[in-house]
Amino acid sequence: MAAMTTALGLMSGTSMDGIDVAALRTDGETIVERGPSLFVPYDDTFRARIEAALQTAKVIEQRDQRPHDLAELERDLTQRHAEAVHAFRAKFPDWQPELIGFHGQTVLHRPAEGLTVQIGDGALLAQRTGTPVVYNMRAADMVAGGQGAPLVPAYHVALAKSLPETFRRTPTVFVNIGGISNVTYVPASGDPVAFDSGPGNQLIDQWMQREGGLAFDADGVAAAKGSVHQAIVEAYLQLPFFARPAPKSLDRGDFDLSGVQGLNLNDGARTLAALAAEAVFAARKQMPETPKLWILCGGGRKNPHISGDLQRLAEADGGEVVAAEEVGLDGDATEAEAWAYLAVRSTRGLPLTWPTTTGCDRPVTGGVLAQP
Structure with missing residues (x-):
C-alpha cells in the first residue's frame, strides 16, 4: 500500500478572483482524506493586471516566453500564492503540507497549436514556502498530443468511489x-x-x-x-x-x-x-x-x-x-483539492490524463518537481 502524503493544492482559475487553497491526505489513487480549505481574494487592482495579461500573452509563441510585464506579474502572482500558503499554515496547523500542487494562472491556451501558458514560478514558490512544489502539469499532456485540459478528471474518479x-x-x-x-x-x-x-x-x-x-x-x-x-x-x-x-x-x-x-x-x-x-x-x-x-x-x-x-x-x-x-463535498474547493491530488500522482509517476480526457495518445503523467 502506498504511503499517504499531506498535500496542498493551489488554484487560480479563469474567474481570476483569487486563490483557492485546499489540503488532502492521499495515496494519489483511491484513498482521499479531504482537509480544510481557504480562499484568498485578489484585490481589484491585481485582478485588472491579470486581465490585462490576457491581452499581453496573445503574442506568446513559446511556453517560457514572458513578454512585456508578464515576468513581473509572474513574480507577484507567485508571491501571493506563497502568502496564501503561509496564511493556510497559520490557520490550520494540523495540516502542514509535505507537497504543494501549483496550477498558476492560465493566460493563454491554444491546444490546436500545442501551446498552453500558466504563469507562476514553481521554483520560487518552493523557495518561499520551504516545501517541494509540483507545477507545469499540463505540458507533458500536450507533448503527447493532448489538449492539456481538463486535468481534474483523475480526481473526480477518486471522488466518485468515495461518495455516500x-x-x-x-x-x-x-x-x-x-x-x-x-x-x-x-x-x-x-x-x-x-x-x-x-x-x-x-x-x-x-x-x-x-x-x-x-x-x-x-x-x-x-x-x-x-x-x-x-x-x-x-x-x-x-x-x-x-x-x-x-x-x-x-x-x-x-x-x-x-x-x-x-x-x-x-x-x-x-x-x-x-x-x-x-x-x-x-x-x-x-x-x-x-x-x-x-x-x-x-x-x-x-x-x-x-x-x-x-x-x-x-x-x-x-x-x-x-x-x-x-x-459531502466542498464545491468551492474541489479544483484546488484536485491540484493537491495530482501533485501526489505526479511524484508517483501515475497518469494525470488519458486519451478519453484530453486526447493524448496514451495515459500521461506530468509535472515538474521543484525542491526548496
Whole structure:
C-alpha cells in the first residue's frame, strides 16, 4: 500500500478572483482524506493586471516566453500564492503540507497549436514556502498530443468511489462551473471521459462588469428580473465548438458577448445563465450513456438559474442534479483539492490524463518537481 502524503493544492482559475487553497491526505489513487480549505481574494487592482495579461500573452509563441510585464506579474502572482500558503499554515496547523500542487494562472491556451501558458514560478514558490512544489502539469499532456485540459478528471474518479452509498450511481458526471465549464463522465468501469463544455460564469461576469459595473451577478439577482431569449441561446449553441467531438478544451477568449448585444442588463444575465446550463447539458450527447447523477462544483453552482435550468433539463432526461455539498463535498474547493491530488500522482509517476480526457495518445503523467 502506498504511503499517504499531506498535500496542498493551489488554484487560480479563469474567474481570476483569487486563490483557492485546499489540503488532502492521499495515496494519489483511491484513498482521499479531504482537509480544510481557504480562499484568498485578489484585490481589484491585481485582478485588472491579470486581465490585462490576457491581452499581453496573445503574442506568446513559446511556453517560457514572458513578454512585456508578464515576468513581473509572474513574480507577484507567485508571491501571493506563497502568502496564501503561509496564511493556510497559520490557520490550520494540523495540516502542514509535505507537497504543494501549483496550477498558476492560465493566460493563454491554444491546444490546436500545442501551446498552453500558466504563469507562476514553481521554483520560487518552493523557495518561499520551504516545501517541494509540483507545477507545469499540463505540458507533458500536450507533448503527447493532448489538449492539456481538463486535468481534474483523475480526481473526480477518486471522488466518485468515495461518495455516500446513496449517491453511488453510475454513470456520474462531475460538472465544474467556473469561468469555463467542464464535465467529467465517470462510468461504472473504464477510463473517465472529460472535456470543456462551454462558457460558465465568464460571460455573465463580463456582462455584469460592462453593463452594470458589478464584478458578477451575486445570487443571480439581476437574472431573476430578466427573461431568457431562447433564440440567442440557440444561436450560441450552433457555434462550431459544440459540434466538435470530445476531447476538447476552451480558451477564455473563445466566446464573447456579441450574441447578447442590445439586451438590457437583466435579460442578458438571465440569457447567459440559461446558456451556461444548456451548454453543460448538451455535453451529454458526447457521453457513452445517459448520466444518472450530475454533481455541481465551482462558483456557478451558486447561481440558482444555472443550477435550476440544468436540474429541469436533467430530470427530463432521467437524471438528478445535486450540489457538491449534498454529497459531502466542498464545491468551492474541489479544483484546488484536485491540484493537491495530482501533485501526489505526479511524484508517483501515475497518469494525470488519458486519451478519453484530453486526447493524448496514451495515459500521461506530468509535472515538474521543484525542491526548496
